[in-house]
Amino acid sequence: MTEAPHAHFRRHRFPAEIIAHAVWLYYRFPLSLRDVEDLLAERGITVTFQTVAEWAAKFGLKFAHQLRRRSRGHFADKWQLDEMVVTIKGKKYWLWRAVDANGYVLDTLLQSRRNKAAALRLMRKLLKNQGTTPRVLVTDKLRSYSAAKAELMPGVEHRSHKGLNNRAENSHLPLRRRERRMMCFKSARQCQRFVSVHGQVANLFQLHRKHLSATDHRQLRTQAIAAWREIALSVDA
Incomplete structure (x- = not known):
């Protein structure tokens, strides 16, 4: 059985999964662009920190827009x-x-x-x-x-x-x-x-861990990661 081909954003040679993962790393964790470059390199993905910066600038707001639409109406009053x-x-x-x-x-x-x-x-x-x-x-x-x-x-x-x-x-x-x-x-x-992107990504992964059992936390984290992948790969870029 052959593997399914990777989804690509238009005019980008790297698969959409890699681009979305790099953007996620940058906004989800307190990492510099060079930190993200090193983490990708450890996985065998050779990109420059300038490329990561371009991905973050181009796709971050697109992902944040989708996250904002998804969460609208679900906040406290x-x-x-x-x-x-x-x-x-x-x-x-x-x-x-x-x-x-x-x-x-x-x-x-x-x-x-x-x-x-x-x-x-x-x-x-x-x-x-x-x-x-x-x-x-x-x-x-x-x-x-x-x-x-x-x-x-x-x-x-x-x-x-x-x-x-x-x-x-x-x-x-x-x-x-x-x-x-x-x-x-x-x-x-x-x-x-x-800040427009950082806040929306933080919302998705804010799981209030201290109030959850380990099992519930893992389940919610899995759901958040799945939601991120769904949003990231559905963006028309």
């Missing part, structure tokens, strides 16, 4: 919003992030301001992508949140207290680790592209 500072080439930016009550990333948006207009932009993006309004909105005491919420979601309960927003603040930690591993982001465009 309690949203937590927070922002963290990111320095790119000496200029200060603010990375605005929204997570649900279970820690799943709803959206991230890099902006140069930390004011009402920036908060409005994040909330509009959230409402458009989620297709619904939250039951509760939790933020720190930045007044921009209150002003933006009053304009867009006046009927939504708003809890403004730094101590209540730990889940959103903790969601920044994986990105901080990646920022250090990448030796800072090189441009605002690169940062926005990376």
